[in-house]
């Protein structure tokens with residue numbers, strides 16, 4: 001060994017240990033964390049000129065430590081103070097609270113050929129969704145008891161890339177069985193969901209207002225909500241004339257599920273929602289109408305209930321805001337859903353209701369199936385399986401269409417994060433605020449892209465999505481779940497480190 005080597009080796013060793021110290025000092029759990037996150041630090045700053053907070057959009061930085069947001073600093077107050085830590089500078093891209101989708105069907109366990117937790121939550125992460133609440137039906141068996149909820153929790157373990165909570169089912173079988181409902185709620189269901197029309201799923205029969213009344217009285221004790229699919233069939237056969245209506249035409253399907261179905265259900269619901277008023281027998285419970293499509297009488301009735309003091313909210317979905325019945329091509333059963341997509345005038349009224357605050361929030365109602373059930377060859381709207389597949393696209397869809405109506409970033413955060421968090425009882429989620437989970441999505445509002453086969457779509461069956469073929473603006477760059485960078489520009493973290501969310 002010559003003189004030079006003797007001098008250089010210790011120097012190199014010193015350099016290596018210094019590098020090690022500076023690189024790893026912030027991340028003692030680097031090795032486990034590196035599988036959960038594409039950015040292996042547990043203390044860092046996210047910088048952007050457009051950070052959406054409950055106090056407005058600011059230019060500045062969000063400090064993330066472990067799972068939480070520990071500080072938020074405006075640019076003018078930074079003074080170069082951030083140099084000490086790791087920094088991710090997103091420039092002009094929007095930094096927004098991650099979306100919380102309170103209505104998704106991931107069909108796990110039992111019908112994973114339809115979707116499943118791995119593909120569904122990867123699609124969610126790629127779409128900026130950091131939490132989703134899974135519906136109790138389309139999985140097999142349906143989630144209607146503590147035992148069946150346990151099956152869901154087991155199926156989710158190590159298979160979810162975002163946080164996932166679970167609604168339980170309110171069905172005739174458990175509605176009058178307080179012990180069974182209480183066991184389901186004690187096991188962690190965030191609330192209950194029921195149908196006022198056939199759900200299409202054998203082990204998820206429909207409920208009437210007596211079942212719903214019972215359900216609300218139990219939910220009151222737990223202060224959790226009941227979500228209702230509000231349609232009551234009104235003698236549908238009479239809408240179609242023998243041989244006159246082409247089942248390949250969307251207008252035929254539309255005739256079979258008129259707005260009067262939604263109206264009848266909501267009218268019925270209002271007879272029990274009054275129980276949720278302060279001082280009422282179900283005070284503490286809450287009634288949430290899912291996927292409202294009718295912007296007419298149904299909406300007026302809901303407004304009335306709210307003004308009477310009933311604890312009621314309502315969601316609509318991007319497909320009712322993006323599409324209109326007139327545009328749906330013959331045989332294109334990708335667009336079949338219930339309640340149906342109505343005409344363009346109704347769509348306009350839904351936007352008005354959303355902007356004026358009469359619709360409280362948005363959800364995907366991502367409800368896929370296998371392509372075979374969509375009967376694409378036949379194109380029969382009356383026979384095809386219903387449900388829109390959308391999970392990965394809801395943010396760009398809402399933004400692309402909402403822009404024309406002057407939708408703001410704050411409104412997006414309200415409809416997609418803040419209010420859904422409240423519905424699901426998630427106090428630490430739904431806003432970029434100190435102390436909250438670092439659930440964040442970063443996206444570029446002005447970047448346009450086409451939903452074609454070149455785009456990585458993580459849904460199990462991209463071909464059944466009604467959005468394929470459309471052009472959207474608003475591209476998701478990165479998604480953080482409790483501080484883990486779970487998705488970045490077409491890449492997911494290797495491990496599925498989303499957490500199951502159980503009510504306590």
Ligand SMILES: NC(=O)NC(NC(N)=O)C(=O)[O-]
Nearest residue numbers: 105199200337338367386387
């Ligand atoms: N069984 C279902 O998934 N139903 C869903 N289907 C839709 N929306 O077409 C729903 O939420 O009602």
Ligand SMILES: [Zn+2]
Nearest residue numbers: 229290291338
């Ligand atoms: Zn429904």
Ligand SMILES: [Zn+2]
Nearest residue numbers: 103135365367
């Ligand atoms: Zn649904």
